[in-house]
Amino acid sequence: MNCPISIKKGLLLITWYFFASIASQADIQKTALIIAEQSKAVVVTVRVVLNVKRSMRGQTRDEERKTEALGTIISNTGLTVASLSAVDPTTIVSAMIRRSGNLGNSIESEFKETTLILDDGTEVESDIVLRDSDLDMVFIKPRQAGSTFNTIKLQPSNKKPQLLDPVFVVGRLGKIGNRAITLNLGRLQSLVKGPRPYYICDATISANVGCIVYDALGDPIGILLTKQNTLGFSSGGSNFGGGQMIMPILRSIKDLLEIADQVQQPQPRQDE
Amino acid sequence: MGKRTRFSVVTLILVLSLVISNVKAEIQLQNQEIEKKIQKAIDAVYPALVQIYVLSLRHSRGRGRKFESAGSGVIIAPEGYVITNHHVAGKATSIRCILSTREELKAELVGTDPLSDIAILKLDMNSRPVGSSPLPLAHFGSSETLAVGEPILAMGCPLAISQSVTRGIVSNKDMIIPKRMSSPLRLDGENVGSVVKWIGHDASIFPGNSGGPLVNLRGEIVGINEIGLGLGGAIPSELANSVSLELIKHGRVKRAWIGASFQPLLKSKSLGSTKQGVVVSGVIPGSPSEKAGLEAGDIVLAIDEIPVQVRFEEEMPALIGQLLSKPVGIPVRLKIKRKMLQENLEVTPETRDKARGKEAEIREWGITVRRITLMDSKEMHRRNQKGILIGSIRPGGPADKSIPNLRPGDIIVKVNGRPIDGIKSFRHLTTEFCGKKKTLAAVVVTFDRKSERFLTVAEIGLRNPRNPPVEVTKAWLPISTQVVSRKLAEVMNLRGKKGVRITQVYPNSSAQQAGFRVGDVLTHVGGQIIEVSELQDSEVFETMVRAYRVNDVVDFNIVRNGEKSIVSAKLVEMPTSEEQLQVYQDMRLEFEARDVSYMDQITNQWSGLESGAMISQVDSGGWAAVAGLRSRDLIKGIDNKEVGNVKDLKSHLEMAQKNKVRNIVFFVKRGIHTLFIELEPNWKDTDGDNLVPGEK
Numbered sequence: 001m002n003c004p005i006s007i008k009k010g011l012l013l014i015t016w017y018f019f020a021s022i023a024s025q026a027d028i029q030k031t032a033l034i035i036a037e038q039s040k041a042v043v044v045t046v047r048v049v050l051n052v053k054r055s056m057r058g059q060t061r062d063e064e065r066k067t068e069a070l071g072t073i074i075s076n077t078g079l080t081v082a083s084l085s086a087v088d089p090t091t092i093v094s095a096m097i098r099r100s101g102n103l104g105n106s107i108e109s110e111f112k113e114t115t116l117i118l119d120d121g122t123e124v125e126s127d128i129v130l131r132d133s134d135l136d137m138v139f140i141k142p143r144q145a146g147s148t149f150n151t152i153k154l155q156p157s158n159k160k161p162q163l164l165d166p167v168f169v170v171g172r173l174g175k176i177g178n179r180a181i182t183l184n185l186g187r188l189q190s191l192v193k194g195p196r197p198y199y200i201c202d203a204t205i206s207a208n209v210g211c212i213v214y215d216a217l218g219d220p221i222g223i224l225l226t227k228q229n230t231l232g233f234s235s236g237g238s239n240f241g242g243g244q245m246i247m248p249i250l251r252s253i254k255d256l257l258e259i260a261d262q263v264q265q266p267q268p269r270q271d272e
Numbered sequence: 273m274g275k276r277t278r279f280s281v282v283t284l285i286l287v288l289s290l291v292i293s294n295v296k297a298e299i300q301l302q303n304q305e306i307e308k309k310i311q312k313a314i315d316a317v318y319p320a321l322v323q324i325y326v327l328s329l330r331h332s333r334g335r336g337r338k339f340e341s342a343g344s345g346v347i348i349a350p351e352g353y354v355i356t357n358h359h360v361a362g363k364a365t366s367i368r369c370i371l372s373t374r375e376e377l378k379a380e381l382v383g384t385d386p387l388s389d390i391a392i393l394k395l396d397m398n399s400r401p402v403g404s405s406p407l408p409l410a411h412f413g414s415s416e417t418l419a420v421g422e423p424i425l426a427m428g429c430p431l432a433i434s435q436s437v438t439r440g441i442v443s444n445k446d447m448i449i450p451k452r453m454s455s456p457l458r459l460d461g462e463n464v465g466s467v468v469k470w471i472g473h474d475a476s477i478f479p480g481n482s483g484g485p486l487v488n489l490r491g492e493i494v495g496i497n498e499i500g501l502g503l504g505g506a507i508p509s510e511l512a513n514s515v516s517l518e519l520i521k522h523g524r525v526k527r528a529w530i531g532a533s534f535q536p537l538l539k540s541k542s543l544g545s546t547k548q549g550v551v552v553s554g555v556i557p558g559s560p561s562e563k564a565g566l567e568a569g570d571i572v573l574a575i576d577e578i579p580v581q582v583r584f585e586e587e588m589p590a591l592i593g594q595l596l597s598k599p600v601g602i603p604v605r606l607k608i609k610r611k612m613l614q615e616n617l618e619v620t621p622e623t624r625d626k627a628r629g630k631e632a633e634i635r636e637w638g639i640t641v642r643r644i645t646l647m648d649s650k651e652m653h654r655r656n657q658k659g660i661l662i663g664s665i666r667p668g669g670p671a672d673k674s675i676p677n678l679r680p681g682d683i684i685v686k687v688n689g690r691p692i693d694g695i696k697s698f699r700h701l702t703t704e705f706c707g708k709k710k711t712l713a714a715v716v717v718t719f720d721r722k723s724e725r726f727l728t729v730a731e732i733g734l735r736n737p738r739n740p741p742v743e744v745t746k747a748w749l750p751i752s753t754q755v756v757s758r759k760l761a762e763v764m765n766l767r768g769k770k771g772v773r774i775t776q777v778y779p780n781s782s783a784q785q786a787g788f789r790v791g792d793v794l795t796h797v798g799g800q801i802i803e804v805s806e807l808q809d810s811e812v813f814e815t816m817v818r819a820y821r822v823n824d825v826v827d828f829n830i831v832r833n834g835e836k837s838i839v840s841a842k843l844v845e846m847p848t849s850e851e852q853l854q855v856y857q858d859m860r861l862e863f864e865a866r867d868v869s870y871m872d873q874i875t876n877q878w879s880g881l882e883s884g885a886m887i888s889q890v891d892s893g894g895w896a897a898v899a900g901l902r903s904r905d906l907i908k909g910i911d912n913k914e915v916g917n918v919k920d921l922k923s924h925l926e927m928a929q930k931n932k933v934r935n936i937v938f939f940v941k942r943g944i945h946t947l948f949i950e951l952e953p954n955w956k957d958t959d960g961d962n963l964v965p966g967e968k
Binding site: 053060061062063064095098099100111127128129130131132133134135137138194195196258259262 | 811
């Protein structure tokens with residue numbers, strides 16, 4: 001029996017698409033492996049010791065807490081960006097307390113020690129120099145001037161990634177995994193518009209807050225950070241828009257560079 | 273009735289009337305005599321009464337907190353010596369006395385004795401105007417000759433009111449605190465009742481009477497009021513006088529110690545039958561009594577040939593007083609009975625140490641400490657008195673945060689391998705390690721906890737003012753808003769609408785220029801709905817504005833008087849927040865201040881030109897708190913010098929400390945009011961060397 005030509009074409013198309021997607025996956029994998037090798041030196045661990053002061057019903061208690069989070073070196077001076085809420089989780093608690101209106105309780109934190117742990121295990125004493133609570137960015141600078149660091153070259157792009165575009169992120173495991181490099185592949189799931197638009201990625205990508213996300217061609221398209229739900233508990237919606245207090249998002253490189261620029265231009269402060 | 277009988281009855285009535293009226297007149301005369309005596313007694317002592325205001329230190333939770341209290345005293349010497357109680361002024365860091373003439377003088381603590389609860393102050397005679405009349409004095413009489421039922425006067429300044437007198441009689445000359453009814457009265461570890469048999473009386477006394485005199489009708493001091501046990505209790509004048517003489521002469525009371533404890537004769541015959549003597553209940557190891565061979569169970573029959581008899585608790589203070597007053601180093605002959613045999617022993621007393629050393633705050637560690645006394649060392653089974661004992665710990669302070677952490681009761685013996693003898697050497701080492709460092713210094717601490725010796729590392733030092741990381745400059749619309757709740761929306765005819773209502777438009781701002789008005793309801797920012805309807809959503813609007821950039825021009829949808837419109841406004845740079853302003857922390861006067869923020873100007877409706885240093889925190893129990901400074905006071909000047917900002921404040925206060933000025937006067941703005949607040953810091957205390965003579 002002869003198949004109609006359209007069915008033949010359709011079968012050819014499906015076959016082509018199948019092999020093309022396999023080839024595409026293989027391309028992304030190749031690209032990701034190259035990027036991982038190039039950028040492993042810029043994906044660092046930020047270790048912070050915080051002095052946390054908790055006040056509850058008039059009683060105050062000081063304690064120290066240690067946290068580790070991932071960061072990315074964005075200049076050859078060692079300037080590193082990380083997620084503020086990952087480095088200092090008390091910012092989330094503090095915001096929750098404020099929104100609850102419970103004025104008798106409060107939590108404050110102060111950075112006591114900040115260390116960058118580089119790819120080769122070297123620990124570099126650093127300081128927190130700038131933070132943006134709204135965009136969830138914190139910038140860390142090595143204390144000793146004059147050293148040169150590997151860095152990622154970031155520049156604003158006119159590319160407008162589309163939903164479901166494949167993306168990947170180069171991350172790092174914690175101490176338990178010997179801080180090995182990780183690679184995660186995912187897709188862009190949502191675009192939230194506004195003065196500072198941001199994307200939502202799928203869960204496999206989103207765990208790597210503080211790390212740069214790349215498109216299929218290996219170009220950086222954003223940094224994974226978090227966004228706090230400023231609405232009390234009244235918001236609804238599916239997936240990330242539900243009653244969650246915090247959700248991972250992909251901020252644009254443009255936003256990152258705009259804020260990082262402020263580090264270079266110290267803010268005028270009233271000194272003693 | 274016959275004429276004779278009538279005459280007899282009338283005569284009898286007349287005679288009786290005469291007798292009764294004579295008796296009445298006699299009683300009236302006696303009362304007048306007593307009233308005269310009372311007035312004379314009052315005139316003799318009242319002018320010498322002193323109202324005492326004390327700023328004392330109370331050590332707890334790693335800090336020495338100051339607190340104010342008041343008591344009474346009486347001038348006993350023309351040089352300006354005032355007698356009062358130890359519990360009134362013994363821990364004073366600053367003393368102010370008000371005489372009966374309302375003259376106010378500062379005073380210093382000359383010496384204090386917790387065991388008898390007597391303290392001696394000295395008025396600052398140099399500050400009296402030239403040509404001032406001599407101080408009125410009161411004199412001691414004898415409490416031994418007092419009789420139960422004898423009228424007495426209790427004088428003092430109860431409840432911090434001025435000099436007052438109440439009247440009563442001597443109720444009891446042998447008043448002690450019954451063992452079974454109550455725990456002993458302890459001051460700084462000393463059992464006051466071991467040497468004091470109070471004069472009990474029923475003259476009314478109140479808090480604040482402490483330290484004031486108990487006076488007989490001859491106008492003599494027969495006691496120093498101290499306690500209230502239903503009846504008032506006064507320290508007998510014999511004891512008060514002898515202690516005060518020693519304190520004036522030497523600054524302390526030197527007493528003998530033999531290291532034995534005693535109790536009244538037992539009812540049972542288990543220690544032998546005797547009607548005389550006192551039972552030795554215990555002997556401290558290593559003490560003179562142990563060296564002399566005295567043992568628990570011995571009955572002491574005589575001391576230096578003077579027979580001893582203690583059958584009741586009331587007889588114990590006299591015995592203890594007798595032993596304490598023996599000269600140090602001169603053997604005391606004891607005749608004792610052990611089982612059925614009598615023996616003679618010689619005990620050579622040593623100098624008695626205090627029960628508890630004076631506590632001192634060591635801020636760099638977040639601890640209070642005291643030296644180890646002889647009895648401390650005995651009770652803790654230590655070979656010597658080296659080291660320092662931690663009295664209390666500040667939660668979250670350096671000592672608390674060390675791992676393992678230090679605890680009250682621990683004894684620090686070494687720091688970085690260097691031995692600690694006492695508080696002075698500890699302070700010296702602390703200063704050496706901390707120096708003028710801006711960061712904390714890590715030190716290795718060797719300490720004993722019961723019978724174990726531990727090591728820990730503590731990061732000590734004075735915390736520097738917070739230096740928060742800089743926050744990114746944010747876009748801002750200079751207005752205040754409130755969330756339009758669902759109910760509010762209904763009454764405003766905005767049912768179903770969400771947004772915020774403007775509560776304030778900041779003057780001379782871009783928001784005012786854009787035309788925003790109080791009462792406008794904003795529903796959209798840049799076309800995006802302001803999704804708020806609950807109080808918890810109060811931060812949403814500001815967060816939406818902050819998403820923009822400084823100088824962005826943004827459209828705001830508003831509803832004004834039911835009419836919708838759009839207002840375009842330029843977003844400006846958010847002013848520096850209070851948290852970002854540099855903080856000045858004064859560790860000496862214990863407060864924090866910062867520069868005036870933009871929101872301070874708005875909240876207080878200042879013109880925008882208000883300058884000064886805004887107090888952000890006042891530590892409770894600190895000098896600033898005691899003087900009355902409060903958080904949110906605006907310091908405008910110090911000692912007639914203008915304070916424009918925290919830099920000025922720091923400079924003026926450092927100068928004051930350098931010159932050790934007696935008074936620092938702050939000119940302060942509090943709301944719409946201004947006032948002068950006077951601090952009178954004891955610089956010795958702030959420098960931490962306020963130890964009484966004899967303390968290491």
